[in-house]
Amino acid sequence: MLLRAYQTGKNIIRSIAASLLIGVIVGAIDAVFGRGLLAISDFRTEHFTYLIPFLPIAGLLIVWMYHHFSEISTKGMTLVLEMGQGKRKEIPMLLAPLVLVGTWITHLFGGSAGREGVAVQIGAVVSSQIEQRFHLCGDKKKMLITGMAAGFGGLFQTPLAAAFFAIEVITAGKMEYGALLNSMVAAYTASYTSHFLGLAKFAVPIQSALNMSQPCVLGPVIIFGVIFGLTGRFFAVLLKYAKEKMSRFFRNPYVRIGLVSIPLAIILTLLYQGRYSGLGTNLIAAAFEGQTIFAYDCLLKILLTILTLSIGFQGGEVTPLFSIGASLGVIVGKVFGLPPEVCAALGYAAVFGSATNTLIAPVLIGLEVFGTDNAVVLVLVCTVAYLVNGNRSIYTAQQLEW
Incomplete structure (x- = not known):
């Protein structure tokens, strides 16, 4: 022994x-x-x-x-x-x-x-x-x-x-x-x-807090979860579909990326000179600093990220998902008259969780990045988004236990 x-x-x-x-x-x-x-x-x-x-x-x-x-x-x-x-x-x-x-x-x-x-x-x-x-x-x-x-x-x-x-x-x-x-x-x-070694952490302590005991808050929060869950689901499903269609239509990877990236470059140039290029951190900053967020920012970022990745360019999906969720959160927050920065934080975490088909990680990333003042709301929104997602994932090799 x-x-x-x-x-x-x-x-x-x-x-x-x-x-x-x-x-x-x-x-x-x-x-x-x-x-x-x-x-x-x-x-x-x-x-x-x-x-x-x-x-x-x-x-x-x-x-x-x-x-x-x-x-x-x-x-x-x-x-x-x-x-x-x-x-x-x-x-x-x-x-x-x-x-x-x-x-x-x-x-x-x-x-x-x-x-x-x-x-x-x-x-x-x-x-x-x-x-x-x-x-x-x-x-x-x-x-x-x-x-x-x-x-x-x-x-x-x-x-x-x-x-x-x-x-x-x-x-x-x-x-x-x-x-x-x-x-x-x-x-x-x-x-x-x-x-x-000098890599800075992104963190935005959110000072505003939503009071879940108020009836005018609970309903919108559940709706937020549904919206964010559907957004993550839409991203995951469309990404899989685009990759399959691109590889089938353009079997030669050189033709696929060389040809399709020409209109991609033109679109990225015409749409505000690269507003939707890169990680999307510019949209995240705009969401939390009170800058201009357009109602179509999240949709254009979804479409252009999927187009970029489906033809063979490299990178991940999570930071664009953060930017999609944050910009969408600002818009829905304004619609329901709730603090945009809080709603942006909820979208930041919940869209990521939905698209990756995870639950604990998005809750924790929300707490680590934005603080604990909206912990209960964050858990609720991420849970609803996870359930609405229906086991779709940006990682097509992810297995299902059930």
Whole structure:
């Protein structure tokens, strides 16, 4: 019995040590990636007119990189989820540099895309390689989830949300609690590391609070959940549909990205000179700083992000989802006469949760970014949005437990 207890304690210490190591490495990479992406975004905004015409060429370069170095890496998050489900034994190491460089190129030349997919994939690659080479944990799935949490936590510096996102996203309806401790250790370590290396955290403490005891508040809050849930569902369904149609209609990936990115570049230029390019952080800032938000901002950001990703450009979906939710929240808040910044915060979290088919992670990210004054409202809105979503997800490889 003593020997078994000793062995168990030894395994726990080894897995925690592995989580710390993963957190430091992934946090450092996240800092480089995140700060580089912000610098690229600023440069693109300043020189948008000169860069956007080269979007088709940038797309061709991205396709060439993937097909020349690691064609299977074009599957991106699907590879990560399949490994977590036991359908795949390993993830190609080249996935990390390819998705990092591909995302930088996408953002430099004006594509509408996110960044979280990059961080999660990098974290998964790093953790898988460490476990494969050093066998510190002995559980590939646990280390994969740990790396995913580190990637998300290091980039957004929301470690609680990152840990729960990693344990609930692989299989909808099933929480991988066995990996929670390692995920939290890695996520917090990555968050502290990236912050120490100069990557700033986005946070907006919301001072206004909705009083749920008032009848004029409860009804609109439930309606918000339905609207945000349908928006996330619409994004997930349309993204899957667009990817299938694009790959079927343009079987050659060079033709697909080279041809379709020409009208994409024109549209992005005509619509307010790149307002819908990049991450969408400009829309997020506008939502929380009282700047102009148009009623059609969320729809245009949805359509242009889906078009960008469906033809082969790289990046994630989550930050655009944040911007879609925040801008939509401002509009519905004004319609119901409720504080726009509170409604923007609710949309920020709930649309993300609906589109990723997760529940705990969006609640936690809302609390970590906006504070706890609207915690009850946040839980209610995210729950309704999750139920309305109906198990749709931007991650098509996500499994369903039921």
